[in-house]
Amino acid sequence: MSHTAHIPSHRKPRRSASKTAIRSGVAGGVLSTIALAGAAAPANAEPVTETIEMPTLTSGIAGSVAQSADATQQVAVDLELRAQEDAAATHAAKVAKKAKADAERKAEAAAKEKAAEAARAKAAAEERASRSEERTTLSASSGSASPASYGTTQATGSAAAVLAFARAQVGDAYILGSTGPDSWDCSSLVQAAYRQIGVDLPRTSQPQSTAGTQVSLDNLQPGDILYWGGAGSAYHVGIYSGGGKFIGAQNSGTGVVEKTLDWDPPSGAVRLL
Numbered sequence: 001m002s003h004t005a006h007i008p009s010h011r012k013p014r015r016s017a018s019k020t021a022i023r024s025g026v027a028g029g030v031l032s033t034i035a036l037a038g039a040a041a042p043a044n045a046e047p048v049t050e051t052i053e054m055p056t057l058t059s060g061i062a063g064s065v066a067q068s069a070d071a072t073q074q075v076a077v078d079l080e081l082r083a084q085e086d087a088a089a090t091h092a093a094k095v096a097k098k099a100k101a102d103a104e105r106k107a108e109a110a111a112k113e114k115a116a117e118a119a120r121a122k123a124a125a126e127e128r129a130s131r132s133e134e135r136t137t138l139s140a141s142s143g144s145a146s147p148a149s150y151g152t153t154q155a156t157g158s159a160a161a162v163l164a165f166a167r168a169q170v171g172d173a174y175i176l177g178s179t180g181p182d183s184w185d186c187s188s189l190v191q192a193a194y195r196q197i198g199v200d201l202p203r204t205s206q207p208q209s210t211a212g213t214q215v216s217l218d219n220l221q222p223g224d225i226l227y228w229g230g231a232g233s234a235y236h237v238g239i240y241s242g243g244g245k246f247i248g249a250q251n252s253g254t255g256v257v258e259k260t261l262d263w264d265p266p267s268g269a270v271r272l273l
Contacts, residue, residue, distance in 0.1 A: 155242055158197040158273050159223030166193040166239050166247040172256045174249045184249040184256060186237050190225060193239060199272060209234035212270035217261075223273045226266040240269065 155163050166189060173183040180192055187208055191201045202208055209227035220226075222242040227234035238248025246266070247258045 155222035159221065161196050162193045162223045162239065162273075163241050163247070165196045166190075167241070167258065169249075169256045170247065170258055172249070174252050174255045176252075186249045189247075189249045189256060190237050190239055194272070205229075205234045205237045206232055208237050209268070209270060212272035215269050215271045217266065217269060220269055221271065221273070224269045224271050226261075226269050228264075228267050231268055231270075234267070238266070 169180075169184060169189060172180075174185060175183040176185050178184055179188040184192070187203060187205045190208060191203060194201050201211055205227065208225060209229070210232050212225065214231065215221075215224060220240045222240060224240040226238045226240055226246055226248075228236035236248070236250075238246040238250075241247050241258060244262075245258055245260050247256070249256045250259075250264070
């Protein structure tokens with residue numbers, strides 16, 4: 001008896017060929033081809049030779065990679081969309097801020113213009129009231145004179161030429177600063193009328209009110225220059241046309257008219273003829 005006979009063998013029992021083939025097929029996932037020998041073959045039969053085709057893993061890996069690429073691309077698309085949305089929101093905020101600032105500036109400008117317009121209207125009203133008061137005072141001080149008390153009524157010579165021109169403009173418009181031929185202000189009409197006889201008068205009311213000899217209102221002659229306000233500070237002028245009347249470019253509401261002196265009593269008069 002061998003001296004090692006009592007030592008148990010540590011060799012693993014030999015697996016049968018059929019078990020090896022089955023386990024390999026299970027571990028590989030899919031058996032493509034299995035050739036098995038009969039399990040009941042004699043103990044001394046030759047080992048069965050088997051051909052095992054292992055499944056290809058490349059297709060699974062490729063699918064995973066493709067899914068990962070799709071997911072990465074989707075994330076990139078989502079990030080780009082988010083960036084576009086953020087940019088659009090920022091732009092919209094800037095536009096809204098600018099629009100608000102513009103609206104506030106316009107509102108402020110409109111308020112200033114409204115205040116300025118109110119101030120101008122107030123100043124104009126005060127000026128009209130002052131003129132009205134001054135005219136009332138002058139009228140009261142001079143009394144209610146009749147047309148016959150205004151001196152000569154018939155125009156002759158140079159005065160007739162002055163009045164003929166002035167009367168021809170009756171009905172024209174009044175425009176401040178205008179010098180004809182279809183619109184006038186008070187002093188431009190007087191200047192143009194006297195230019196017909198070769199007399200060159202100053203352009204504005206103030207110097208025209210001192211251009212000749214001061215005369216009283218009860219001794220007027222046709223062609224005399226009438227003025228409203230003080231001599232040298234007059235704010236309006238016209239031409240005495242005789243018979244207690246005058247011709248003048250009064251205002252934008254009336255234009256050039258011929259009216260009685262009682263309609264708008266003058267302050268004084270100067271004579272050049």
